[in-house]
Amino acid sequence: MTQQPQEGFEGSVEDAREWMKAVQERLQINDNTQGPRAALEARLRETEKICQLEPEGRVKVDLVLQAAEARLAGCPEDQKPAVLARLRDIKAQWEETVTYMIHCHSRIEWVWLHWSEYLLARDEFYRWFQKMTVALAPPVELQLGLKEKQWQLGQAQVLLHDVSHQAVLLDRLLEEAASLFHRIGDPSVDEDAQRTMKAEYEAVKARAQDRVDLLEQVTQEHERFQADMDELQLWLQAVVAKVNGCVGRSCSLPAGRRLSALQVTGLCPRRAAREPAQVRVYVTGSRGQGRCRPPRPQVPREEKRGIWWRMFGASAASRKPLNQQGIWKPRATAAWSRPGVLHGSLSG
Structure with a gap:
Protein backbone atom coordinates (compact mmCIF):
# COMPACT_ATOMS: atom_id res chain seq x y z
CA MET A 1 0.00 0.00 0.00
CA THR A 2 2.85 2.38 0.76
CA GLN A 3 4.54 1.64 -2.56
CA GLN A 4 1.50 2.61 -4.62
CA PRO A 5 0.98 6.14 -3.17
CA GLN A 6 4.69 6.79 -3.51
CA GLU A 7 4.72 5.79 -7.18
CA GLY A 8 1.61 7.87 -7.83
CA PHE A 9 3.19 10.90 -6.20
CA GLU A 10 6.46 10.50 -8.08
CA GLY A 11 4.64 10.05 -11.39
CA SER A 12 2.41 13.09 -10.94
CA VAL A 13 5.39 15.25 -9.94
CA GLU A 14 7.39 14.16 -12.97
CA ASP A 15 4.43 14.68 -15.30
CA ALA A 16 3.82 18.21 -13.97
CA ARG A 17 7.49 19.12 -14.27
CA GLU A 18 7.70 17.88 -17.85
CA TRP A 19 4.60 19.84 -18.81
CA MET A 20 5.87 23.06 -17.22
CA LYS A 21 9.30 22.60 -18.81
CA ALA A 22 7.75 22.23 -22.27
CA VAL A 23 5.61 25.33 -21.75
CA GLN A 24 8.58 27.41 -20.61
CA GLU A 25 10.61 26.31 -23.63
CA ARG A 26 7.83 27.42 -25.96
CA LEU A 27 7.61 30.73 -24.13
CA GLN A 28 11.36 31.28 -24.43
CA ILE A 29 11.18 30.72 -28.19
CA ASN A 30 8.45 33.34 -28.57
CA ASP A 31 9.65 35.76 -25.90
CA ASN A 32 10.99 38.29 -28.42
CA THR A 33 9.61 41.53 -29.82
CA GLN A 34 12.30 42.15 -32.45
CA GLY A 35 11.54 41.83 -36.13
CA PRO A 36 8.83 42.71 -38.62
CA ARG A 37 5.19 43.09 -37.72
CA ALA A 38 4.15 39.75 -39.22
CA ALA A 39 6.61 37.87 -37.00
CA LEU A 40 5.43 39.77 -33.94
CA GLU A 41 1.83 38.93 -34.74
CA ALA A 42 2.73 35.23 -35.11
CA ARG A 43 4.43 35.24 -31.70
CA LEU A 44 1.39 36.96 -30.24
CA ARG A 45 -0.88 34.18 -31.50
CA GLU A 46 1.51 31.51 -30.18
CA THR A 47 1.70 32.99 -26.68
CA GLU A 48 -2.08 33.31 -26.68
CA LYS A 49 -2.34 29.58 -27.37
CA ILE A 50 0.12 28.86 -24.56
CA CYS A 51 -1.93 30.94 -22.13
CA GLN A 52 -4.97 28.90 -23.05
CA LEU A 53 -3.13 25.81 -21.71
CA GLU A 54 -3.19 27.11 -18.15
CA PRO A 55 -6.23 25.00 -17.10
CA GLU A 56 -4.41 21.87 -18.26
CA GLY A 57 -1.39 22.72 -16.14
CA ARG A 58 -3.56 23.49 -13.14
CA VAL A 59 -5.12 20.03 -13.40
CA LYS A 60 -1.66 18.46 -13.34
CA VAL A 61 -0.72 20.47 -10.25
CA ASP A 62 -3.95 19.42 -8.55
CA LEU A 63 -3.06 15.79 -9.25
CA VAL A 64 0.29 16.38 -7.57
CA LEU A 65 -1.48 17.80 -4.51
CA GLN A 66 -3.81 14.80 -4.30
CA ALA A 67 -0.93 12.38 -4.66
CA ALA A 68 1.03 14.30 -2.02
CA GLU A 69 -1.86 14.00 0.46
CA ALA A 70 -2.03 10.27 -0.11
CA ARG A 71 1.73 9.97 0.24
CA LEU A 72 1.80 11.98 3.47
CA ALA A 73 -0.99 9.88 4.93
CA GLY A 74 0.92 6.60 4.51
CA CYS A 75 4.60 7.55 4.87
CA PRO A 76 6.71 7.60 8.04
CA GLU A 77 7.25 10.90 9.84
CA ASP A 78 10.87 11.16 8.80
CA GLN A 79 9.89 11.11 5.06
CA LYS A 80 7.21 13.79 5.29
CA PRO A 81 9.64 16.78 5.16
CA ALA A 82 11.02 15.54 1.83
CA VAL A 83 7.53 15.14 0.39
CA LEU A 84 6.53 18.62 1.57
CA ALA A 85 9.72 20.12 0.09
CA ARG A 86 9.02 18.59 -3.32
CA LEU A 87 5.45 19.80 -3.08
CA ARG A 88 6.65 23.36 -2.40
CA ASP A 89 8.99 23.15 -5.40
CA ILE A 90 6.13 22.10 -7.66
CA LYS A 91 3.95 24.96 -6.43
CA ALA A 92 6.76 27.51 -6.90
CA GLN A 93 7.52 26.19 -10.38
CA TRP A 94 3.85 26.39 -11.27
CA GLU A 95 3.57 29.99 -10.06
CA GLU A 96 6.69 30.89 -12.02
CA THR A 97 5.29 29.24 -15.15
CA VAL A 98 1.95 31.05 -14.89
CA THR A 99 3.69 34.38 -14.29
CA TYR A 100 5.96 33.82 -17.26
CA MET A 101 2.99 32.95 -19.48
CA ILE A 102 1.12 36.12 -18.54
CA HIS A 103 4.18 38.36 -18.70
CA CYS A 104 5.38 37.07 -22.09
CA HIS A 105 1.97 37.31 -23.72
CA SER A 106 1.23 40.73 -22.21
CA ARG A 107 4.56 42.19 -23.31
CA ILE A 108 4.17 41.01 -26.89
CA GLU A 109 0.54 42.13 -26.95
CA TRP A 110 1.49 45.59 -25.61
CA VAL A 111 4.15 46.06 -28.28
CA TRP A 112 1.75 44.88 -30.97
CA LEU A 113 -0.98 47.29 -29.79
CA HIS A 114 1.55 50.09 -29.47
CA TRP A 115 2.70 49.45 -33.03
CA SER A 116 -0.90 49.36 -34.28
CA GLU A 117 -1.68 52.71 -32.67
CA TYR A 118 1.47 54.19 -34.14
CA LEU A 119 0.52 53.00 -37.62
CA LEU A 120 -2.95 54.53 -37.27
CA ALA A 121 -1.47 57.85 -36.16
CA ARG A 122 1.12 57.75 -38.94
CA ASP A 123 -1.57 57.03 -41.55
CA GLU A 124 -3.60 59.95 -40.21
CA PHE A 125 -0.53 62.19 -40.42
CA TYR A 126 0.14 61.23 -44.05
CA ARG A 127 -3.51 61.72 -44.98
CA TRP A 128 -3.20 65.23 -43.60
CA PHE A 129 0.11 65.60 -45.44
CA GLN A 130 -1.45 64.66 -48.79
CA LYS A 131 -4.39 66.98 -48.18
CA MET A 132 -2.07 69.87 -47.33
CA THR A 133 0.11 69.17 -50.37
CA VAL A 134 -2.95 69.41 -52.62
CA ALA A 135 -4.07 72.64 -50.89
CA LEU A 136 -0.66 74.26 -51.41
CA ALA A 137 -0.20 73.06 -54.99
CA PRO A 138 -2.17 75.78 -56.88
CA PRO A 139 -0.14 78.94 -57.57
CA VAL A 140 -1.05 82.18 -55.88
CA GLU A 141 -3.48 84.34 -57.88
CA LEU A 142 -1.98 87.83 -58.09
CA GLN A 143 -4.27 89.49 -60.65
CA LEU A 144 -7.10 90.01 -58.20
CA GLY A 145 -8.78 92.84 -56.34
CA LEU A 146 -7.87 93.87 -52.83
CA LYS A 147 -10.69 91.94 -51.15
CA GLU A 148 -9.82 88.76 -53.04
CA LYS A 149 -6.16 89.13 -52.07
CA GLN A 150 -7.12 89.64 -48.43
CA TRP A 151 -9.28 86.51 -48.61
CA GLN A 152 -6.38 84.55 -50.11
CA LEU A 153 -4.12 85.78 -47.31
CA GLY A 154 -6.64 84.67 -44.69
CA GLN A 155 -6.86 81.20 -46.23
CA ALA A 156 -3.08 80.90 -46.39
CA GLN A 157 -2.80 81.91 -42.73
CA VAL A 158 -5.34 79.23 -41.80
CA LEU A 159 -3.26 76.62 -43.64
CA LEU A 160 -0.09 77.80 -41.90
CA HIS A 161 -1.82 77.58 -38.52
CA ASP A 162 -2.92 74.04 -39.33
CA VAL A 163 0.65 73.12 -40.28
CA SER A 164 1.99 74.57 -37.04
CA HIS A 165 -0.65 72.67 -35.06
CA GLN A 166 0.46 69.38 -36.63
CA ALA A 167 3.93 69.84 -35.11
CA VAL A 168 2.58 68.44 -31.82
CA LEU A 169 1.35 65.28 -33.54
CA LEU A 170 4.65 64.94 -35.38
CA ASP A 171 6.63 65.16 -32.14
CA ARG A 172 4.51 62.40 -30.61
CA LEU A 173 4.95 60.26 -33.71
CA LEU A 174 8.71 60.66 -33.61
CA GLU A 175 8.78 59.74 -29.92
CA GLU A 176 6.63 56.67 -30.55
CA ALA A 177 8.82 55.67 -33.49
CA ALA A 178 11.97 55.94 -31.38
CA SER A 179 10.37 53.88 -28.59
CA LEU A 180 9.18 51.22 -31.03
CA PHE A 181 12.54 51.02 -32.74
CA HIS A 182 14.15 50.31 -29.37
CA ARG A 183 11.74 47.38 -28.86
CA ILE A 184 11.27 45.95 -32.35
CA GLY A 185 14.24 47.19 -34.39
CA ASP A 186 12.13 47.34 -37.56
CA PRO A 187 13.45 49.55 -40.42
CA SER A 188 10.03 51.17 -40.83
CA VAL A 189 10.60 53.11 -37.60
CA ASP A 190 14.37 53.55 -37.65
CA GLU A 191 16.21 56.88 -37.55
CA ASP A 192 16.15 57.26 -41.35
CA ALA A 193 12.37 56.89 -41.39
CA GLN A 194 12.08 59.45 -38.61
CA ARG A 195 14.30 61.94 -40.45
CA THR A 196 12.30 61.45 -43.65
CA MET A 197 9.03 62.16 -41.86
CA LYS A 198 10.43 65.30 -40.25
CA ALA A 199 11.92 66.53 -43.55
CA GLU A 200 8.58 66.11 -45.34
CA TYR A 201 6.84 68.10 -42.63
CA GLU A 202 9.44 70.87 -42.76
CA ALA A 203 9.03 71.09 -46.55
CA VAL A 204 5.26 71.56 -46.23
CA LYS A 205 5.73 74.11 -43.47
CA ALA A 206 8.21 76.09 -45.59
CA ARG A 207 5.79 76.13 -48.54
CA ALA A 208 2.95 77.34 -46.33
CA GLN A 209 5.17 80.06 -44.82
CA ASP A 210 6.38 81.21 -48.25
CA ARG A 211 2.78 81.41 -49.44
CA VAL A 212 1.80 83.58 -46.48
CA ASP A 213 4.85 85.83 -46.92
CA LEU A 214 4.13 86.37 -50.62
CA LEU A 215 0.44 87.12 -50.05
CA GLU A 216 1.26 89.48 -47.18
CA GLN A 217 3.65 91.40 -49.41
CA VAL A 218 1.20 91.57 -52.32
CA THR A 219 -1.72 92.53 -50.09
CA GLN A 220 0.24 95.23 -48.27
CA GLU A 221 1.41 96.71 -51.58
CA HIS A 222 -2.15 96.73 -52.87
CA GLU A 223 -3.40 98.34 -49.64
CA ARG A 224 -0.75 101.07 -49.91
CA PHE A 225 -1.66 101.58 -53.55
CA GLN A 226 -5.35 101.82 -52.68
CA ALA A 227 -4.61 104.32 -49.92
CA ASP A 228 -2.52 106.42 -52.33
CA MET A 229 -5.28 106.30 -54.93
CA ASP A 230 -7.89 107.37 -52.38
CA GLU A 231 -5.66 110.23 -51.30
CA LEU A 232 -5.07 111.22 -54.92
CA GLN A 233 -8.80 111.21 -55.66
CA LEU A 234 -9.48 113.39 -52.64
CA TRP A 235 -6.75 115.77 -53.78
CA LEU A 236 -8.14 115.89 -57.32
CA GLN A 237 -11.63 116.58 -56.00
CA ALA A 238 -10.24 119.43 -53.92
CA VAL A 239 -8.37 120.78 -56.96
Whole structure:
Protein backbone atom coordinates (compact mmCIF):
# COMPACT_ATOMS: atom_id res chain seq x y z
CA MET A 1 0.00 0.00 0.00
CA THR A 2 2.85 2.38 0.76
CA GLN A 3 4.54 1.64 -2.56
CA GLN A 4 1.50 2.61 -4.62
CA PRO A 5 0.98 6.14 -3.17
CA GLN A 6 4.69 6.79 -3.51
CA GLU A 7 4.72 5.79 -7.18
CA GLY A 8 1.61 7.87 -7.83
CA PHE A 9 3.19 10.90 -6.20
CA GLU A 10 6.46 10.50 -8.08
CA GLY A 11 4.64 10.05 -11.39
CA SER A 12 2.41 13.09 -10.94
CA VAL A 13 5.39 15.25 -9.94
CA GLU A 14 7.39 14.16 -12.97
CA ASP A 15 4.43 14.68 -15.30
CA ALA A 16 3.82 18.21 -13.97
CA ARG A 17 7.49 19.12 -14.27
CA GLU A 18 7.70 17.88 -17.85
CA TRP A 19 4.60 19.84 -18.81
CA MET A 20 5.87 23.06 -17.22
CA LYS A 21 9.30 22.60 -18.81
CA ALA A 22 7.75 22.23 -22.27
CA VAL A 23 5.61 25.33 -21.75
CA GLN A 24 8.58 27.41 -20.61
CA GLU A 25 10.61 26.31 -23.63
CA ARG A 26 7.83 27.42 -25.96
CA LEU A 27 7.61 30.73 -24.13
CA GLN A 28 11.36 31.28 -24.43
CA ILE A 29 11.18 30.72 -28.19
CA ASN A 30 8.45 33.34 -28.57
CA ASP A 31 9.65 35.76 -25.90
CA ASN A 32 10.99 38.29 -28.42
CA THR A 33 9.61 41.53 -29.82
CA GLN A 34 12.30 42.15 -32.45
CA GLY A 35 11.54 41.83 -36.13
CA PRO A 36 8.83 42.71 -38.62
CA ARG A 37 5.19 43.09 -37.72
CA ALA A 38 4.15 39.75 -39.22
CA ALA A 39 6.61 37.87 -37.00
CA LEU A 40 5.43 39.77 -33.94
CA GLU A 41 1.83 38.93 -34.74
CA ALA A 42 2.73 35.23 -35.11
CA ARG A 43 4.43 35.24 -31.70
CA LEU A 44 1.39 36.96 -30.24
CA ARG A 45 -0.88 34.18 -31.50
CA GLU A 46 1.51 31.51 -30.18
CA THR A 47 1.70 32.99 -26.68
CA GLU A 48 -2.08 33.31 -26.68
CA LYS A 49 -2.34 29.58 -27.37
CA ILE A 50 0.12 28.86 -24.56
CA CYS A 51 -1.93 30.94 -22.13
CA GLN A 52 -4.97 28.90 -23.05
CA LEU A 53 -3.13 25.81 -21.71
CA GLU A 54 -3.19 27.11 -18.15
CA PRO A 55 -6.23 25.00 -17.10
CA GLU A 56 -4.41 21.87 -18.26
CA GLY A 57 -1.39 22.72 -16.14
CA ARG A 58 -3.56 23.49 -13.14
CA VAL A 59 -5.12 20.03 -13.40
CA LYS A 60 -1.66 18.46 -13.34
CA VAL A 61 -0.72 20.47 -10.25
CA ASP A 62 -3.95 19.42 -8.55
CA LEU A 63 -3.06 15.79 -9.25
CA VAL A 64 0.29 16.38 -7.57
CA LEU A 65 -1.48 17.80 -4.51
CA GLN A 66 -3.81 14.80 -4.30
CA ALA A 67 -0.93 12.38 -4.66
CA ALA A 68 1.03 14.30 -2.02
CA GLU A 69 -1.86 14.00 0.46
CA ALA A 70 -2.03 10.27 -0.11
CA ARG A 71 1.73 9.97 0.24
CA LEU A 72 1.80 11.98 3.47
CA ALA A 73 -0.99 9.88 4.93
CA GLY A 74 0.92 6.60 4.51
CA CYS A 75 4.60 7.55 4.87
CA PRO A 76 6.71 7.60 8.04
CA GLU A 77 7.25 10.90 9.84
CA ASP A 78 10.87 11.16 8.80
CA GLN A 79 9.89 11.11 5.06
CA LYS A 80 7.21 13.79 5.29
CA PRO A 81 9.64 16.78 5.16
CA ALA A 82 11.02 15.54 1.83
CA VAL A 83 7.53 15.14 0.39
CA LEU A 84 6.53 18.62 1.57
CA ALA A 85 9.72 20.12 0.09
CA ARG A 86 9.02 18.59 -3.32
CA LEU A 87 5.45 19.80 -3.08
CA ARG A 88 6.65 23.36 -2.40
CA ASP A 89 8.99 23.15 -5.40
CA ILE A 90 6.13 22.10 -7.66
CA LYS A 91 3.95 24.96 -6.43
CA ALA A 92 6.76 27.51 -6.90
CA GLN A 93 7.52 26.19 -10.38
CA TRP A 94 3.85 26.39 -11.27
CA GLU A 95 3.57 29.99 -10.06
CA GLU A 96 6.69 30.89 -12.02
CA THR A 97 5.29 29.24 -15.15
CA VAL A 98 1.95 31.05 -14.89
CA THR A 99 3.69 34.38 -14.29
CA TYR A 100 5.96 33.82 -17.26
CA MET A 101 2.99 32.95 -19.48
CA ILE A 102 1.12 36.12 -18.54
CA HIS A 103 4.18 38.36 -18.70
CA CYS A 104 5.38 37.07 -22.09
CA HIS A 105 1.97 37.31 -23.72
CA SER A 106 1.23 40.73 -22.21
CA ARG A 107 4.56 42.19 -23.31
CA ILE A 108 4.17 41.01 -26.89
CA GLU A 109 0.54 42.13 -26.95
CA TRP A 110 1.49 45.59 -25.61
CA VAL A 111 4.15 46.06 -28.28
CA TRP A 112 1.75 44.88 -30.97
CA LEU A 113 -0.98 47.29 -29.79
CA HIS A 114 1.55 50.09 -29.47
CA TRP A 115 2.70 49.45 -33.03
CA SER A 116 -0.90 49.36 -34.28
CA GLU A 117 -1.68 52.71 -32.67
CA TYR A 118 1.47 54.19 -34.14
CA LEU A 119 0.52 53.00 -37.62
CA LEU A 120 -2.95 54.53 -37.27
CA ALA A 121 -1.47 57.85 -36.16
CA ARG A 122 1.12 57.75 -38.94
CA ASP A 123 -1.57 57.03 -41.55
CA GLU A 124 -3.60 59.95 -40.21
CA PHE A 125 -0.53 62.19 -40.42
CA TYR A 126 0.14 61.23 -44.05
CA ARG A 127 -3.51 61.72 -44.98
CA TRP A 128 -3.20 65.23 -43.60
CA PHE A 129 0.11 65.60 -45.44
CA GLN A 130 -1.45 64.66 -48.79
CA LYS A 131 -4.39 66.98 -48.18
CA MET A 132 -2.07 69.87 -47.33
CA THR A 133 0.11 69.17 -50.37
CA VAL A 134 -2.95 69.41 -52.62
CA ALA A 135 -4.07 72.64 -50.89
CA LEU A 136 -0.66 74.26 -51.41
CA ALA A 137 -0.20 73.06 -54.99
CA PRO A 138 -2.17 75.78 -56.88
CA PRO A 139 -0.14 78.94 -57.57
CA VAL A 140 -1.05 82.18 -55.88
CA GLU A 141 -3.48 84.34 -57.88
CA LEU A 142 -1.98 87.83 -58.09
CA GLN A 143 -4.27 89.49 -60.65
CA LEU A 144 -7.10 90.01 -58.20
CA GLY A 145 -8.78 92.84 -56.34
CA LEU A 146 -7.87 93.87 -52.83
CA LYS A 147 -10.69 91.94 -51.15
CA GLU A 148 -9.82 88.76 -53.04
CA LYS A 149 -6.16 89.13 -52.07
CA GLN A 150 -7.12 89.64 -48.43
CA TRP A 151 -9.28 86.51 -48.61
CA GLN A 152 -6.38 84.55 -50.11
CA LEU A 153 -4.12 85.78 -47.31
CA GLY A 154 -6.64 84.67 -44.69
CA GLN A 155 -6.86 81.20 -46.23
CA ALA A 156 -3.08 80.90 -46.39
CA GLN A 157 -2.80 81.91 -42.73
CA VAL A 158 -5.34 79.23 -41.80
CA LEU A 159 -3.26 76.62 -43.64
CA LEU A 160 -0.09 77.80 -41.90
CA HIS A 161 -1.82 77.58 -38.52
CA ASP A 162 -2.92 74.04 -39.33
CA VAL A 163 0.65 73.12 -40.28
CA SER A 164 1.99 74.57 -37.04
CA HIS A 165 -0.65 72.67 -35.06
CA GLN A 166 0.46 69.38 -36.63
CA ALA A 167 3.93 69.84 -35.11
CA VAL A 168 2.58 68.44 -31.82
CA LEU A 169 1.35 65.28 -33.54
CA LEU A 170 4.65 64.94 -35.38
CA ASP A 171 6.63 65.16 -32.14
CA ARG A 172 4.51 62.40 -30.61
CA LEU A 173 4.95 60.26 -33.71
CA LEU A 174 8.71 60.66 -33.61
CA GLU A 175 8.78 59.74 -29.92
CA GLU A 176 6.63 56.67 -30.55
CA ALA A 177 8.82 55.67 -33.49
CA ALA A 178 11.97 55.94 -31.38
CA SER A 179 10.37 53.88 -28.59
CA LEU A 180 9.18 51.22 -31.03
CA PHE A 181 12.54 51.02 -32.74
CA HIS A 182 14.15 50.31 -29.37
CA ARG A 183 11.74 47.38 -28.86
CA ILE A 184 11.27 45.95 -32.35
CA GLY A 185 14.24 47.19 -34.39
CA ASP A 186 12.13 47.34 -37.56
CA PRO A 187 13.45 49.55 -40.42
CA SER A 188 10.03 51.17 -40.83
CA VAL A 189 10.60 53.11 -37.60
CA ASP A 190 14.37 53.55 -37.65
CA GLU A 191 16.21 56.88 -37.55
CA ASP A 192 16.15 57.26 -41.35
CA ALA A 193 12.37 56.89 -41.39
CA GLN A 194 12.08 59.45 -38.61
CA ARG A 195 14.30 61.94 -40.45
CA THR A 196 12.30 61.45 -43.65
CA MET A 197 9.03 62.16 -41.86
CA LYS A 198 10.43 65.30 -40.25
CA ALA A 199 11.92 66.53 -43.55
CA GLU A 200 8.58 66.11 -45.34
CA TYR A 201 6.84 68.10 -42.63
CA GLU A 202 9.44 70.87 -42.76
CA ALA A 203 9.03 71.09 -46.55
CA VAL A 204 5.26 71.56 -46.23
CA LYS A 205 5.73 74.11 -43.47
CA ALA A 206 8.21 76.09 -45.59
CA ARG A 207 5.79 76.13 -48.54
CA ALA A 208 2.95 77.34 -46.33
CA GLN A 209 5.17 80.06 -44.82
CA ASP A 210 6.38 81.21 -48.25
CA ARG A 211 2.78 81.41 -49.44
CA VAL A 212 1.80 83.58 -46.48
CA ASP A 213 4.85 85.83 -46.92
CA LEU A 214 4.13 86.37 -50.62
CA LEU A 215 0.44 87.12 -50.05
CA GLU A 216 1.26 89.48 -47.18
CA GLN A 217 3.65 91.40 -49.41
CA VAL A 218 1.20 91.57 -52.32
CA THR A 219 -1.72 92.53 -50.09
CA GLN A 220 0.24 95.23 -48.27
CA GLU A 221 1.41 96.71 -51.58
CA HIS A 222 -2.15 96.73 -52.87
CA GLU A 223 -3.40 98.34 -49.64
CA ARG A 224 -0.75 101.07 -49.91
CA PHE A 225 -1.66 101.58 -53.55
CA GLN A 226 -5.35 101.82 -52.68
CA ALA A 227 -4.61 104.32 -49.92
CA ASP A 228 -2.52 106.42 -52.33
CA MET A 229 -5.28 106.30 -54.93
CA ASP A 230 -7.89 107.37 -52.38
CA GLU A 231 -5.66 110.23 -51.30
CA LEU A 232 -5.07 111.22 -54.92
CA GLN A 233 -8.80 111.21 -55.66
CA LEU A 234 -9.48 113.39 -52.64
CA TRP A 235 -6.75 115.77 -53.78
CA LEU A 236 -8.14 115.89 -57.32
CA GLN A 237 -11.63 116.58 -56.00
CA ALA A 238 -10.24 119.43 -53.92
CA VAL A 239 -8.37 120.78 -56.96
CA VAL A 240 -11.48 120.65 -59.12
CA ALA A 241 -13.48 122.42 -56.43
CA LYS A 242 -10.87 125.18 -56.08
CA VAL A 243 -10.49 125.63 -59.83
CA ASN A 244 -14.24 125.86 -60.27
CA GLY A 245 -14.32 128.37 -57.44
CA CYS A 246 -11.70 130.53 -59.19
CA VAL A 247 -12.61 130.28 -62.87
CA GLY A 248 -15.95 128.49 -63.00
CA ARG A 249 -19.31 129.96 -63.99
CA SER A 250 -20.23 130.46 -60.34
CA CYS A 251 -17.04 132.42 -59.61
CA SER A 252 -17.75 135.96 -58.39
CA LEU A 253 -14.17 137.23 -58.66
CA PRO A 254 -13.32 139.88 -61.24
CA ALA A 255 -11.45 138.73 -64.31
CA GLY A 256 -8.21 140.37 -63.20
CA ARG A 257 -8.12 138.55 -59.87
CA ARG A 258 -8.82 135.03 -61.06
CA LEU A 259 -5.23 134.27 -62.04
CA SER A 260 -4.06 135.74 -58.73
CA ALA A 261 -6.52 133.49 -56.90
CA LEU A 262 -5.10 130.45 -58.67
CA GLN A 263 -1.59 131.52 -57.71
CA VAL A 264 -2.59 131.97 -54.06
CA THR A 265 -4.18 128.52 -53.89
CA GLY A 266 -1.08 126.95 -55.46
CA LEU A 267 -3.01 125.73 -58.50
CA CYS A 268 -1.64 128.10 -61.11
CA PRO A 269 -0.75 126.03 -64.20
CA ARG A 270 2.43 128.07 -64.71
CA ARG A 271 3.59 127.25 -61.17
CA ALA A 272 2.61 123.60 -61.51
CA ALA A 273 4.57 123.39 -64.75
CA ARG A 274 7.76 124.54 -62.98
CA GLU A 275 7.41 121.93 -60.19
CA PRO A 276 8.25 118.27 -60.84
CA ALA A 277 5.43 115.78 -60.72
CA GLN A 278 5.08 114.21 -57.25
CA VAL A 279 2.25 111.77 -57.88
CA ARG A 280 3.24 108.27 -58.93
CA VAL A 281 0.66 105.85 -60.17
CA TYR A 282 1.08 102.18 -59.16
CA VAL A 283 0.63 99.82 -62.07
CA THR A 284 0.18 96.07 -61.72
CA GLY A 285 2.27 94.21 -64.24
CA SER A 286 1.46 90.97 -65.98
CA ARG A 287 3.03 89.03 -63.14
CA GLY A 288 1.62 91.08 -60.30
CA GLN A 289 4.81 93.05 -59.70
CA GLY A 290 4.37 96.72 -58.89
CA ARG A 291 6.19 99.43 -60.77
CA CYS A 292 5.97 103.20 -60.81
CA ARG A 293 5.09 105.10 -63.94
CA PRO A 294 7.76 107.76 -64.58
CA PRO A 295 6.71 111.42 -64.24
CA ARG A 296 5.63 113.35 -67.30
CA PRO A 297 8.59 114.99 -69.09
CA GLN A 298 9.10 118.73 -68.61
CA VAL A 299 7.55 120.94 -71.28
CA PRO A 300 9.91 123.55 -72.77
CA ARG A 301 9.25 127.11 -71.69
CA GLU A 302 8.56 128.35 -75.21
CA GLU A 303 5.98 125.61 -75.70
CA LYS A 304 4.33 126.53 -72.40
CA ARG A 305 4.15 130.13 -73.54
CA GLY A 306 2.45 129.09 -76.75
CA ILE A 307 -0.06 126.99 -74.83
CA TRP A 308 -0.94 129.87 -72.55
CA TRP A 309 -1.25 132.25 -75.46
CA ARG A 310 -3.68 129.90 -77.15
CA MET A 311 -5.67 129.52 -73.91
CA PHE A 312 -6.01 133.27 -73.41
CA GLY A 313 -6.80 133.95 -77.06
CA ALA A 314 -3.78 136.18 -77.75
CA SER A 315 -2.43 136.41 -81.26
CA ALA A 316 1.13 135.48 -82.13
CA ALA A 317 1.87 139.04 -83.19
CA SER A 318 1.08 140.45 -79.73
CA ARG A 319 3.50 138.15 -77.85
CA LYS A 320 6.13 139.86 -75.75
CA PRO A 321 9.57 138.53 -74.90
CA LEU A 322 10.42 137.26 -71.44
CA ASN A 323 11.27 139.82 -68.79
CA GLN A 324 14.57 139.98 -66.96
CA GLN A 325 13.50 137.32 -64.44
CA GLY A 326 12.69 134.89 -67.28
CA ILE A 327 8.93 134.95 -66.60
CA TRP A 328 6.49 135.69 -69.34
CA LYS A 329 3.50 137.79 -68.32
CA PRO A 330 0.47 137.36 -70.61
CA ARG A 331 -1.80 140.22 -71.38
CA ALA A 332 -5.26 139.99 -69.93
CA THR A 333 -7.78 139.42 -72.69
CA ALA A 334 -11.45 139.14 -73.04
CA ALA A 335 -11.20 135.44 -72.18
CA TRP A 336 -11.04 136.35 -68.50
CA SER A 337 -14.32 138.18 -68.78
CA ARG A 338 -15.94 135.00 -70.08
CA PRO A 339 -15.79 132.45 -67.23
CA GLY A 340 -17.10 129.62 -69.33
CA VAL A 341 -14.22 129.79 -71.81
CA LEU A 342 -11.40 129.15 -69.35
CA HIS A 343 -13.48 126.72 -67.32
CA GLY A 344 -14.22 124.72 -70.42
CA SER A 345 -10.56 124.70 -71.40
CA LEU A 346 -9.40 123.41 -68.02
CA SER A 347 -12.16 120.92 -67.52
CA GLY A 348 -11.89 119.64 -71.09
